[in-house]
Amino acid sequence: MDTRKLALKIRRHAILMTNQGKSSHVASILSMADIVAVLYGHILRKRPDEPRWPERDRFILSKGHAGAGVYAALAETGYFPVDWLPRHCAQGSKLCGHVSHIGIPGVELSTGSLGHGLSVGAGMAYAGKLDNKNYRVFVLMSDGECDEGSNWEAILFAAHHRLANLVAVVDYNKIQSLGPVEEILGLEPFAAKWQSFGWQVKEIDGHDHDQLMASLDIRSEPGSPPTCVIAHTIKGKGVSFMEKSVLWHYRSPQGEEFQAALAELEDVIFA
């Protein structure tokens, strides 16, 4: 699967879904679209027609507010019909704003409150290690989410137990809910923090698919430390007026802004 095309589809769905659903967090989805596309398009071992296949790699979206991006990836890779997507946040829809597993094939864990995904992922990884299973566990986190202390409990735990089958990916777009990460609660030196907790760390451009492929295609030897991929990203990536903007953490694309956003993404298709 062409992961660049998948990323573009996820971005287009994100604009359409947040427009239809009048919902927030479009910029958070755009920032992680390439990461999710590379995971679902290339990295994750999966069987969309058998979502609970025991050998599958597990994927947890810990930054649950960007759930529309995962719904789009699941639909585009065959877990459920793409025509479910326009009903995002609609009355009676299955697709709520923060990712939920109820009635949606392929969602491993429901999230929405930050700081939950890594612990659950660590539990899954611990079980896999204990039972000599080959699956890997990927947890996609936000940078703002790393303010939550529960993550650091999980970071300690995963390193202590050498969970080689666990990969944390941080969508480091540098903007959290009310402003720049460095102004609200700085994370730097971020890579050094993970390293000092005992993780192996890779820092990449989170929009470069070659770098994403290379860094996420991890199969560490048992006994190795867990891996953290710090993916440097741009919040709102792909729509010029949404990039690096706190506003688009909340604003729903409507009217001319909606058309302009779609037009920018149309241009990419034919570039």
Place this chain on the structure above:
Amino acid sequence: MRDAFIRVLMEIARQDKRIMLLTADLGFGVLNPFIEAFTEQYLNVGVAEQNMTGVATGLALEGKIVFTYSIGNFPTLRCLEQIRNDVCYHDANVKIVCIGGGFCYGPLGISHHATEDLAIMRALPGMRVMAPGDLAETRLITRIAYETSGPCYLRLGRGGEAQIHQDALNLSLGQGISLFPEGEVALLSTGGILGNAVGARERLEAWGVKASLHSIPFLKPLDRSLIEMLSQTVRLMATIEEHSIIGGLGGAVAEALAEMPGPKPPLLRIGLREGFSCEVGDQEYLRKIYGLSTDSIAQRVYKAISKKNPEAKIYGVSN
């Protein structure tokens, strides 16, 4: 109770390798037999209850049956959102074990008094709430929690609790146990205060008040049929719990009674009123201060019933 729990859990773990026991670095001495026998089924996650509950969910979603273990409010309130969003929303097979319900850790202060846990756990969707009254109930309830798929909360005593039931017990999920079925007053007790409830019933009998006594080890699901049956035959129902009167047994029974059609008896909720226990003392000392000693329970029930029975004053109980 904690030793009885561990012994039964070991019997289960020997048969079922899916069992895992997680502790947040508590259980000194108590957990040793389990740790020695089941190295791979035991995990000390460190002093990190949020992570313990998240990890437990991940393990359960991979097919394990996970018991999380800590004391007082640590396995519940400290990680409440992980219990709600991770355990309950995913119907994960996680059993939360609290050692030290109520004032078990009396002198240690309010941080260690688990006095709202039943109410809070009871409100969570999908959670079964269990508070055994003695060692026999503890043994049965540990097994029931294991056999019941999905989230369970077990509120246990710290140790030194008596075995009150002398006959073999049969118990299933949601069932109350009638120790003394007949009486004009019905006493309903949950958790380790059962011993005091037994004493209070005896005292009432000596004062001429015949009271039935029922242990209610399941706050959720609640034995509504027992409550309905009692409500049709008694002059007064009294709930007894080492817990806030809000949302625990008293709250659950009040809700059940309020929804039942027809006339019903008054309800006396014996438990903790609003406020923290700032007194220092052991469990029985604090029970006495807060009206949960055998004497206090008997007197309060007697007083409530004697309002309709003035000649009871001859027994010399002050109103």
